[in-house]
Amino acid sequence: MTNRPVKLEQSWLNEIGQEFDLPYMQALRQFLQQEKAKGKNIYPSGSDIFNALNSTPFDRVKLVILGQDPYHGPGQAHGLSFSVPRGIATPPSLQNIFKEQQRSLNLAIPSHGCLQSWADQGVLLLNATLTVERANAGSHQRKGWEQFTDAVVAALNAKRNNVVYLLWGAYAQKKGRVIDAARNLVLKSPHPSPLSAHRGFIGNDHFVVANNYLQEKGLSPINWALPE
Numbered sequence: 001m002t003n004r005p006v007k008l009e010q011s012w013l014n015e016i017g018q019e020f021d022l023p024y025m026q027a028l029r030q031f032l033q034q035e036k037a038k039g040k041n042i043y044p045s046g047s048d049i050f051n052a053l054n055s056t057p058f059d060r061v062k063l064v065i066l067g068q069d070p071y072h073g074p075g076q077a078h079g080l081s082f083s084v085p086r087g088i089a090t091p092p093s094l095q096n097i098f099k100e101q102q103r104s105l106n107l108a109i110p111s112h113g114c115l116q117s118w119a120d121q122g123v124l125l126l127n128a129t130l131t132v133e134r135a136n137a138g139s140h141q142r143k144g145w146e147q148f149t150d151a152v153v154a155a156l157n158a159k160r161n162n163v164v165y166l167l168w169g170a171y172a173q174k175k176g177r178v179i180d181a182a183r184n185l186v187l188k189s190p191h192p193s194p195l196s197a198h199r200g201f202i203g204n205d206h207f208v209v210a211n212n213y214l215q216e217k218g219l220s221p222i223n224w225a226l227p228e
Contacts, residue, residue, distance in 0.1 A: 008050050011058035015155040019148055028144035032131060041134035043070050044077035051079025052126045053152070055119035061156060062122035062219055063164040063210055066172040069141070072132045080125035082192075083115035096192040096201060101224055104208050110226040121222050126152060128175055146175075154178055162217040164210040168192055168201060185213045 008017070019025055035042060044051070067081025071091060076084050082094050090098070090113035101107045119125055128149050133139040153175065156163060161183045167176045169191030179186055189204040190196040211221035 007047065007054065009054045009057050012050075012053045012152075015058050015159070016148075016151050019151050024144040024147050028148075031140075031143050035133065041074075043072060043074075043132050043134060044079050048077070048079035049130050052081065052119065052124055055080070055116065056122060056124045058155070058160075060122045061124045061160060061163055062214060063166065063222060064124045064126060064153075064156065065166045066153075066168075066175055067125070067127040068169075068171050069129045069138055070127055070132045072135055072137050072139075074134065077132065079130070080115055080119055081127045083119075083125055084113040086112045086114045088113065092194045093192045093197075096194065096197040099197075100192070100202050100204065101207055103202065104205050105224060107225050111228060112226065114226070117227055118222065118224070123222060124156075128171070150175070150178075157184075160184075162214075162219065164213055166206050166210065169196065185210065 032042065065081055070077035070079070071084065075088050076091070078085050082091075082097060084091060084094070090110075094113045095109075098107075098109045102109055115123070115125055126149060129138075129140050129143075129145040130149070131140045131145065157179050162185075164185045164187065165176055165179050167173045167186060167188045172191075173188050176186060187204070187206045187209060189206065190199045190201045192201045207222075207224055214221050
């Protein structure tokens with residue numbers, strides 16, 4: 001990561017590029033370099049760290065799903081919250097997301113967990129922390145990523161209207177406090193984790209309500225069905 005990332009999509013660079021010149025991001029870059037120099041495995045790969053932003057340009061964001069950390073198992077993280085590449089087993093939280101879609105939209109459970117097609121349609125799949133050490137959940141929290149992703153959310157809130165925010169769990173809901181619910185749709189429920197999904201995630205109808213809102217605003221709905 002340089003002071004200005006080489007491969008950050010231009011519309012995002014225009015909105016938040018200045019963050020890369022701030023001391024906290026320079027300190028974060030040094031931290032990541034030091035961790036790699038120690039031989040630690042950091043996920044996702046460097047080219048995927050900003051995958052969420054690169055996949056969903058600023059002016060095309062229709063819906064935001066806030067996650068917390070990248071997955072910390074080999075091959076799982078590819079820069080999109082809740083998503084895993086094809087060929088990787090679907091994690092439990094994502095399984096519950098698919099169960100709610102099956103219940104509310106009558107969609108078949110997908111054979112894979114790659115959510116790239118959502119990102120391509122305007123779903124910003126943003127984790128609060130964009131890197132993690134292998135097998136060490138939360139290891140890169142409070143190193144600066146949260147401030148960066150707060151800037152992402154703040155930029156959207158400042159300049160974009162009629163965006164749907166899906167805030168699942170207390171962490172996402174805290175991060176989403178800055179969102180103006182008068183100009184956007186903010187939907188909250190428990191997290192899809194197996195620990196909490198039965199407390200109100202399953203049955204929240206967020207995918208249905210989100211698409212209804214987008215259509216009411218003259219925007220095309222999200223096709224939640226994943227390509228096989």
